[in-house]
Amino acid sequence: MDFATVLQVLDSTVRLATPLLLACLAGLFSERSGIFDIGLEGKMLAAAFLSAAVAAVTGSVWWGLLAGIGASMFLSVIHGLASITFRGNQLISGVAINFLAAGLTVVIAQDWFDQGGRTPSLGGDARFGPITLPLADTLRDVPVFGPIYHDLISGHTLLVYFALAMVPLTWWLLYRTRFGLRLRAVGENPAAVDTAGVSVIGLRFAAVAICGVLCGIAGAYLATALQAGFVKDMTAGRGYIALAALIFAKWRPWYALSATLLFGFLQAVALRYQNIDLGGFVVPVQFMDALPYILTVIILAGFVGKAIPPRAGGEPYVKER
Amino acid sequence: MTTAAAIELKGISKAFGPVQANKDISIRVMPGTIHGIIGENGAGKSTLMSILFGFYKADAGEIFINGTKANITDSQTAIRAGIGMVFQHFKLVQNFSVLENVILGAEDGALLRPSLAKARGELKRLAEEYELHVDPDALIEDLSVGHQQRVEILKALYRQADILILDEPTGVLTPAEADQLFRILERLREEGKTIILITHKLREIMHITDTVSVMRRGQMTATVKTSETSPEQLAELMVGRKVLLRVDKKPATPGAPVLEVENLRVIDEHGVERLKGVSLNVRAGEILGIAGVAGNGQSALLEVLGGMIPATGTVRMNGQELDLTGTASDGQSRRARGIAHVPEDRQHDGLIMDFSAWENTVFGYHNDPAIQSNALLMDNAAIRADTAAKMERFDVRPPDPFLPAKSFSGGNQQKIVLAREIERNPDLLLIGQPTRGVDIGAIEFIHQRVVELRDAGKAILLVSVELDEIMSLSDRIAVMFDGRIMGERLPEQTNETELGLLMAGVNEEAA
Numbered sequence: 007m008d009f010a011t012v013l014q015v016l017d018s019t020v021r022l023a024t025p026l027l028l029a030c031l032a033g034l035f036s037e038r039s040g041i042f043d044i045g046l047e048g049k050m051l052a053a054a055f056l057s058a059a060v061a062a063v064t065g066s067v068w069w070g071l072l073a074g075i076g077a078s079m080f081l082s083v084i085h086g087l088a089s090i091t092f093r094g095n096q097l098i099s100g101v102a103i104n105f106l107a108a109g110l111t112v113v114i115a116q117d118w119f120d121q122g123g124r125t126p127s128l129g130g131d132a133r134f135g136p137i138t139l140p141l142a143d144t145l146r147d148v149p150v151f152g153p154i155y156h157d158l159i160s161g162h163t164l165l166v167y168f169a170l171a172m173v174p175l176t177w178w179l180l181y182r183t184r185f186g187l188r189l190r191a192v193g194e195n196p197a198a199v200d201t202a203g204v205s206v207i208g209l210r211f212a213a214v215a216i217c218g219v220l221c222g223i224a225g226a227y228l229a230t231a232l233q234a235g236f237v238k239d240m241t242a243g244r245g246y247i248a249l250a251a252l253i254f255a256k257w258r259p260w261y262a263l264s265a266t267l268l269f270g271f272l273q274a275v276a277l278r279y280q281n282i283d284l285g286g287f288v289v290p291v292q293f294m295d296a297l298p299y300i301l302t303v304i305i306l307a308g309f310v311g312k313a314i315p316p317r318a319g320g321e322p323y324v325k326e327r
Numbered sequence: 328m329t330t331a332a333a334i335e336l337k338g339i340s341k342a343f344g345p346v347q348a349n350k351d352i353s354i355r356v357m358p359g360t361i362h363g364i365i366g367e368n369g370a371g372k373s374t375l376m377s378i379l380f381g382f383y384k385a386d387a388g389e390i391f392i393n394g395t396k397a398n399i400t401d402s403q404t405a406i407r408a409g410i411g412m413v414f415q416h417f418k419l420v421q422n423f424s425v426l427e428n429v430i431l432g433a434e435d436g437a438l439l440r441p442s443l444a445k446a447r448g449e450l451k452r453l454a455e456e457y458e459l460h461v462d463p464d465a466l467i468e469d470l471s472v473g474h475q476q477r478v479e480i481l482k483a484l485y486r487q488a489d490i491l492i493l494d495e496p497t498g499v500l501t502p503a504e505a506d507q508l509f510r511i512l513e514r515l516r517e518e519g520k521t522i523i524l525i526t527h528k529l530r531e532i533m534h535i536t537d538t539v540s541v542m543r544r545g546q547m548t549a550t551v552k553t554s555e556t557s558p559e560q561l562a563e564l565m566v567g568r569k570v571l572l573r574v575d576k577k578p579a580t581p582g583a584p585v586l587e588v589e590n591l592r593v594i595d596e597h598g599v600e601r602l603k604g605v606s607l608n609v610r611a612g613e614i615l616g617i618a619g620v621a622g623n624g625q626s627a628l629l630e631v632l633g634g635m636i637p638a639t640g641t642v643r644m645n646g647q648e649l650d651l652t653g654t655a656s657d658g659q660s661r662r663a664r665g666i667a668h669v670p671e672d673r674q675h676d677g678l679i680m681d682f683s684a685w686e687n688t689v690f691g692y693h694n695d696p697a698i699q700s701n702a703l704l705m706d707n708a709a710i711r712a713d714t715a716a717k718m719e720r721f722d723v724r725p726p727d728p729f730l731p732a733k734s735f736s737g738g739n740q741q742k743i744v745l746a747r748e749i750e751r752n753p754d755l756l757l758i759g760q761p762t763r764g765v766d767i768g769a770i771e772f773i774h775q776r777v778v779e780l781r782d783a784g785k786a787i788l789l790v791s792v793e794l795d796e797i798m799s800l801s802d803r804i805a806v807m808f809d810g811r812i813m814g815e816r817l818p819e820q821t822n823e824t825e826l827g828l829l830m831a832g833v834n835e836e837a838a
Contacts, residue, residue, distance in 0.1 A: 184434040184442070191420045191431050198418040201380075202432025202482075203403030317421065325382065 009150075013157045015274050020162065021232060022277075023270025024169045025050065025224045025241075029248035030255065030262045031169075031176050032220035038180070038257060039213030040193040040318040041089055044100030045081065046221055047245025048107030053078040053225025055111035058125040058236035059118060061132040067230050070132065074229070075222030081107065082218030090210045093322030104245075112238050125229070125236040134163035134231035163231040165223060172220070176259040189213055193316030196323040206323050243299065250302040253313050272298045331394030333358040333490055333521040334379070339388035341374055348374040350545045352388070356490075356538075361512060361522045363532040363553070366542035366565055367766040368737060372525045373415075375542070376492050380412045381405040392490075406433075411483020415495040417475050421468040425461050425478050426450070429485050446485065453484050457514050473504035480511065491515065492523045497531060501620045502794060502827045509535050527565075527767065529558040529572070530795065541565055566768045576778045579802040582611035585755050585786035586632070591640035591651075593627045593810075601627040602638065603810035609755065609786040614777065616801025616818075617790045620830050624810040625790045626671055629759045632788070633668035634661035635676075645754060662691055667748035669741075671759030671790065677744040678732040685714040685728035688747045717746040722772060738769030745773060749780055756780060759790045774800060794823055808832040 029046045036043040053074035061070025081103050088099035112123040119125055139160035146156045180186040188209055192199045196206045228244075229236045247269055254268075255261035276294035283289075332355040341349040348371045356362045366372050378385045381401045390397050392408045399405050405412075419428050426446050434442040447463055454460045461470070461477050470478070476496065483491055493512075497505040512522055512535060524536060532539050533553060540550040541564040549564050562570040586609040593602040602624050609615045617625050631638040637653030644664050658668065670676035678687050689698060689710055698713075700706035714728040721742040723735070732740060741761065748756065758777065762770040777800065781787055791797050797804055798818050806813045806829035813829040828834075 182439055184437050184439060187427060187431060187434070187439055191423065191427075194420045194422060195418065198420050198428070198431060201382075201402050201412065201414070201418045203401065203406050204432045 009153065010157075011278075013153055015271075015278050017158050017161075018274040018277060019267060019271040020158070020166060021270075022273040023266045024166045025227050025232065025244055026248050026251060026266040026269050027169045027263060028165075028172070028220050028224035028227065029245055030251045030266050031172050031259065032217040032224065033249055033252045034176065034255075034257055034259065034262060035189070035213045035220070036217035037252065037319055038193045038316055039189050039210045040196060040316055040321070040323070041085070041210055041214055042096045042100070042320045043085065043214075043217060044097055044249065045085055045103035045107075045245075046217075046248055047241055047243065048100075048104035049078040049081045049218065049221035050225035050228065050245055051104075051111055051239070051241045052081055052107040053222040054229040054240055055115060055125070055225075055236045057222075057226035058128060058229035059115070061128055061230050062119075062126045062235070065130070065132050067128075067132050067134055070230050071223070071226045074226035075219055078222030078225060079215065079218040082214050082221070086211050086214040089322060090207055090214070093324065096320050096322075108239065111236070115236060115238075123238045128230060128234045132230070133234055134165060134227075136161045137164055137167070163227070165227045165231050168223070169227075170263075173259050173263045180259065185212075190316075193318055196318050200323070200325065210323075243302075247298055247302050250305045253315075254305045256313050257316065269298050269301065272301065330358070332356055332391070333393060334523075335391040335394075336375075336379070337389045337391070339375065339378060339390075340386050341371075341378060341383060342386055347545050349378070349385070352542075352545075352547045354540055354547060354550065356521060356523060358393075358489075358521050359516060359519050360537040361516055361524060361535055363536035363539040364523060364525045364542060365527060365529070365532050365539060365561060367527060367768070368764065370542040370565070371545040372542050373494055376412065376494060376523070376525060379405065380410060380492065406486050406488070409487065409489040410492065411480075411486060411488030411490065412492045413476065413479040413483065413494065413496060415498060417479055419467045419475060419478060422466060424464050424466055425470075425481075426463045428467060428478055429463075429482050433486050449485055450481060453481055456518070457484070457511060459484075459511060471504075472499045473501070473507065476500070476504075476508065477511070488520075490521045490523070492525070494525045495527070496524070497526065497528065501830065502823065503831060505531075529561055532561065533558055543567055562767060566766075568768075570767060571771055574774045574778060574799045576800075577782070579613045579781065581613040581802070582784065584608045584610050585645060586788065587641075587643040588632075589641040591628070591631060591638055591642065593624075593631060593636065593638045595627075595636075601810055602631070604640070605807075605810070605812055607805055607812060607815075609788050611754075611786050612781055612784045613802040614781050614787040614789055614800055616797040616804045617788065617807055618794060618797045618804055618826055618830060619792070619807035621792050623807045623830075625807050626759070627810075628807070629668070629671060629757050629788075629790055632661070632666065632757055633670065634658045634666075658691055659694065662751070662753075665754035667751060667753035667756050669744050669748050669756070669758040669761065671763075673740055673744050678740060680733040681731055683729050683731055684718070684723070684735070684743055685711045687732050687743055688714045688717060688728075690747070692747070692751060717750060718743075720750075721746040721776070736766070737764035738766045738773075741765055741773060742769065745776060749776060753785065755786045755788065757788050757790075760792065761789070762791075762793065762796060794826060797826075798823070806830055 029050055033043055033046050056077035057070040057074030060073035061067050085099050085103055088094040089096040115123045115125055142156045142160035145152045180190065188199060188204055192206055192209045200206050228240055251262060251265035251269055254265040276297060280291045281288050334356040336352060336354045339349050339352040352375060364372050374383065377383045379390065381399045381404055390399055397408050399408060426443055429450065430442045430446045435445060450463050459477050459481055461474055467475060496508060500508060515522060526532060536553045538550065539553050541548045541561060543565060558572055562572055588608065589606050591602050591605040594600050605628060619625050630636045634657045638651045640651065642649045642651060644666060674680055698706055698710055711728045715726065718726040723739050723742045761773050777787060789800060801818055803815060804818055805815045806826055808830060809832060813834050
């Protein structure tokens with residue numbers, strides 16, 4: 007395996023990890039506030055569809071991105087109303103959102119574009135293009151560093167850099183600001199926040215809204231940056247993988263980066279090596295494709311250390327005494 | 328011209344559906360005093376204070392703070408009016424540091440760093456001024472309950488509270504911790520703070536308050552100066568009839584040992600040794616009281632004897648050895664040997680809350696041939712009739728066998744468990760925390776029944792964290808600490824100080 011191949015796999019790792027990272031951070035905000043969100047998948051899917059559809063019609067990826075965020079936010083508000091205002095079951099609300107998104111996206115796509123539940127292929131300004139970082143071409147021929155900078159670090163779309171920047175930003179927000187303190191507190195003991203004179207409902211809606219924005223960007227990335235258009239079920243379980251990564255990351259931003267890079271790496275390896283030959287024994291491609299999902303199951307089954315979720319997670323807050 | 332009251336409530340009323348929790352309540356609390364509010368469970372004390380702290384909105388009435396009318400709509404406005412509240416169940420974030428808990432909701436700006444620095448200095452000042460020492464960087468989950476309570480008080484003081492409301496503050500404290508709390512409260516009073524103390528413990532009221540208001544069934548029945556009243560008078564005002572505070576009992580006439588325990592050891596599933604070689608005996612016609620701070624092995628002792636968990640060692644019941652391995656023993660086989668068990672946590676281990684009272688009165692005895700009508704079916708009609716009779720004898724209110732256990736108050740739930748266990752005429756009664764969460768009127772009744780059982784020549788093993796109860800009910804007292812018996816005392820030859828030291832693991836005789 008030569009250096010160039012390693013770089014290609016790593017480059018693809020970053021691309022594939024980006025939607026997972028955005029969704030994982032989205033889930034982090036929501037779950038840290040005590041609202042479990044199994045609907046990351048549905049929100050990403052709805053955002054992917056609407057961003058691709060609007061980008062195709064307007065020809066502008068920015069309108070697409072905005073529409074994607076809007077779609078995801080709409081579902082977030084439904085989840086917020088159901089689980090915060092009406093104190094419903096958060097899992098049921100999340101599952102309902104996933105079903106709603108899975109069905110509606112295909113039906114509306116068929117109605118609008120008549121292409122078998124897809125959107126038209128996107129190109130030009132309707133898609134996020136790669137950004138070449140300064141001096142990338144000049145430094146290309148510098149040994150080792152040149153290729154790393156040119157092939158791995160430079161040449162991604164804007165959303166990839168945004169996702170990576172969100173990691174330290176989330177950390178800072180969570181641990182260095184008043185909002186972060188209150189957010190962490192409301193997921194652990196909402197009664198403490200309430201008796202301190204801070205609105206539990208307000209905080210939780212803020213967290214769910216942030217979750218909506220990040221999921222929207224993740225979905226838009228899938229349809230307008232990673233791929234060129236929307237296809238049926240294009241999220242392919244990424245929302246659930248992001249949830250597993252969130253648990254793996256113990257609800258912490260930097261760990262979330264590592265966890266999603268791991269999942270991205272597995273996907274990249276599966277894409278690159280269809281059949282891996284281990285000295286006579288050929289690992290079938292199906293196994294490689296299934297690996298991220300197998301890891302998800304292992305993590306969710308609790309085999310990877312003890313992960314303590316936010317203590318008030320999943321429970322609506324009811325004022326008592 | 329009188330000085331303005333720190334707090335004045337005028338005509339406060341609050342109803343939850345058909346239940347009138349507070350009915351036309353008026354009260355004046357003078358600045359710089361400790362004002363006690365006493366009443367039975369459900370008398371409306373906590374509702375009244377929740378209204379004052381903005382948790383509930385009163386249906387009618389007015390609130391005046393320092394002579395000016397205050398419109399308290401939520402906790403934020405209450406805090407701004409200078410009111411701080413220490414809830415019975417602490418409102419702390421367990422995995423936050425003390426500092427983070429203190430500034431939560433009272434941060435100075437969007438960034439934490441300046442607030443944390445300011446709070447650190449402020450906490451140091453408060454610690455010196457009021458002797459409220461807590462490590463500001465400790466996590467709440469690592470602190471003792473007493474220290475967690477200090478954090479709650481610090482939270483209120485950091486928000487510049489002049490009026491401090493404490494709801495049942497000593498319920499979770501050891502006697503020593505309670506004494507420390509009282510010293511802190513006295514110190515706060517010296518500094519001019521106004522304190523409202525909600526409790527159902529008469530001893531605390533007499534010990535620390537200046538004025539006391541009594542509530543009964545949503546109404547304020549009296550407000551008196553503490554120096555001009557007596558526990559007996561307060562108890563009467565609370566319950567609405569004369570109450571016997573001391574247990575009226577004759578000296579015990581113990582017979583042969585019924586229960587003999589030797590070198591009992593329990594290691595739980597986490598590998599923690601909960602009993603480290605306990606030996607004791609209980610004789611017929613006596614009450615052995617086990618005193619101790621919760622979590623020092625008393626629960627394990629009851630659970631072993633009741634057949635709920637396995638142990639090693641020897642236990643003889645009427646001279647016959649009991650199986651402790653847990654393979655051939657359970658609660659039912661223990662009952663067959665004459666051991667009745669009123670568990671510490673009645674809602675968890677004593678009753679099935681969703682089942683009706685009559686179903687609950689046969690648990691543990693459901694295989695008794697006397698209540699089967701044939702090989703397959705139980706004689707439910709007979710059980711119900713029997714339950715109704717039991718409810719009559721034990722004064723369970725309402726006396727309805729069909730009501731689910733959860734519909735009864737704590738005291739009446741306890742009476743149902745007690746009726747089930749006592750009426751089977753056991754040789755030994757294990758009884759844990761008999762009056763936890765039970766009203767003062769029902770306490771009197773439960774104590775009388777336990778003493779009656781003793782006088783009938785039965786052996787009783789009593790476990791309680793209430794030192795008063797141990798002192799007044801027991802014929803002998805054993806104190807447990809860290810899975811061991813620290814010592815045995817006779818109630819008439821000891822006092823709370825000595826027992827308190829034993830409970831803290833200090834044995835002066837041994838030293």
